[in-house]
Amino acid sequence: MDSIHNLFYGFSIALEPLNLFYCFLGVFIGTLVGVLPGIGPGATMSLLLPFTYHLRPVSSIIMLSGIFMGANYGGSTTSILVNIPGEASSVVTCFDGYMMAKQGRAGPALGISAFGSFIAGTISIFGLVFFAPPLANVALELGPAEYVSLVVLSFTILVYVGRGSMLKALMMASLGLILGCVGLDFLTGKTRFVYGMPVLLDGIGLIPMIMGLFGISEILSNVERILETEIYEKRIRGLLPSRADWGKSIKPILRGTGVGFFLGIIPGIGGIIPTFIDYALEKKISKHPEKFGTGMIEGVAGPESTNNAACQATFIPLFSLGIPPSAVMAIMMGALMIHGLQPSPMMIKKSPDLFWGVVSSMYIANGMLLILNLPLIPLWVRILKVPYSILFPLISLFCMIGTYSMNNNIADVIVMILFGIVGYLLRKFHYEAAPLIMAFVLGPILEVAFRQSLTLSHGNPIVFIQRPVSACFLIVAVFILVLPIFFRRRAHALE
């Protein structure tokens, strides 16, 4: 019952005219971003972070959440109409969505995607309401040692499910933690890796780094070959799915919601993996698995619902544990820290207006997205036709001005460009930036917990194994690290 009362309290905050406006602005910009291939939700959120300085913390997070949710919704439009995912978690929608469009069923594909996302989002928000506060209460029992082990476990899961090499992902996480050490040591006041540069005294700026790694590096990659895309040109008819379409889609939507929600909670999983798992599940369950990839509506309804459910669920570890489960949530965490809020298990109790306001606004955003996505599809199709040669100068300009406007300091802009080059080189050498960003954001918190653990245990490093919960987390982390070696040996033995 408490959660229901708190939810109503949250609605009283989310329905304030200004917050409604920022919610709408966020979902509109997010959908626009999601529709455009070439700039993802991470880059957009990092672009707009400096502008949220001037907003109240609640309004800022409402807007950023709207962008994140909008990008997930909008990504499906490009997947279906252009066969290019608007953002990474819409990859799976391309398989059947584009085929449906080629068969003249773009309307039902877009429609079921929007409705499925709405249903999944609505159910997931209630999951967020009922799971996050109890999880936060459990997390309050965790001490510094457990926190260190939980962060280590999160990194391990993140690198395990990452697309590339696990070893390289762990190296990126280590590098991110090292970069987090730059600046003044919080305890002793000594400078670390500053070399007399005033701009580094407070550490490397989160916004210049994120904008460089996500925004600038993406531009540098995309500008190598500016491709012409073939866009679905026919008039899109019949956005409302038929009864037969609903009959085929309702169970995949509900299954997708469950898969997305429970996998999205796990730190490190993000939004991409659950969609692949759900697609494989739908194919396995289907009476006609051979037809997947030829335009099956189940292949759109399930993954799109999974995507949106996972999107909502990723807020749970952030708000209840203070651990961002993905790079995008790390940006959200950065936004909270910029406003002087420390994501932690205490955050729900200390800032109930923030948590419940954001949760309620997410429900409102779901409704706005359903209204935006369907009637505005012709607009999104037109925007898709804007050449990248016009888009990327504007995106570059936004990055430059946004970074400069934080502190009116050109050094921040130079840091951003340098990280843009770093991000570009990381892509070229097949390293992922996501573990680096997550580690950078978590690094200072991890260091505090690590040093507290050692102080409390009088310098005994065995404390991480002595405490049972911490030991469990570490055992699971080691198990996950060892698992690929075991599978590889088994595969060799079978050969």
Add this chain to the structure above:
Amino acid sequence: MDPLGKCSCLFFFLLAVYVSIESYRIGLGTLFHAEAGLFPFILGVVLGVLSAICFFTRKIPLGEAFRKTGEIVKGWKIRNSLLVIVMLLGYALLVEKLGFLLCTFGLVFSLFTIAEPKKIRIALVTATFSTLISYVIFQIVLKAHLPRGAFL
């Protein structure tokens, strides 16, 4: 084989050694009274171990890895990307001297012509509109205090 991986792992190993030495110089303290250098030292060691494993699991001689990496790098189509980097750095270095309006116009114009070198008119129109709109949004609406330039 992965020659790129071999070379990059070597780079990260050298970086890890540097971080460890620098952290040692800052001071490690003890586990009970950790100094500022302890945490980055541990991270440097971890990065060193990981990059060493990565290095030695790539079964390609180092010389051959360097040679193949050179060939791969030569094949990268990075002309446009390099031009963008130069323009962005130029903007950063000049904007406080020449002012926001002039530099922004120049930046958008030059970036557009990287992708579409023949569409000068469109570049001029895009650059003009972008400069004016961004000035209105950032200077007037958001009150961002953009640089006016040393000559104003």
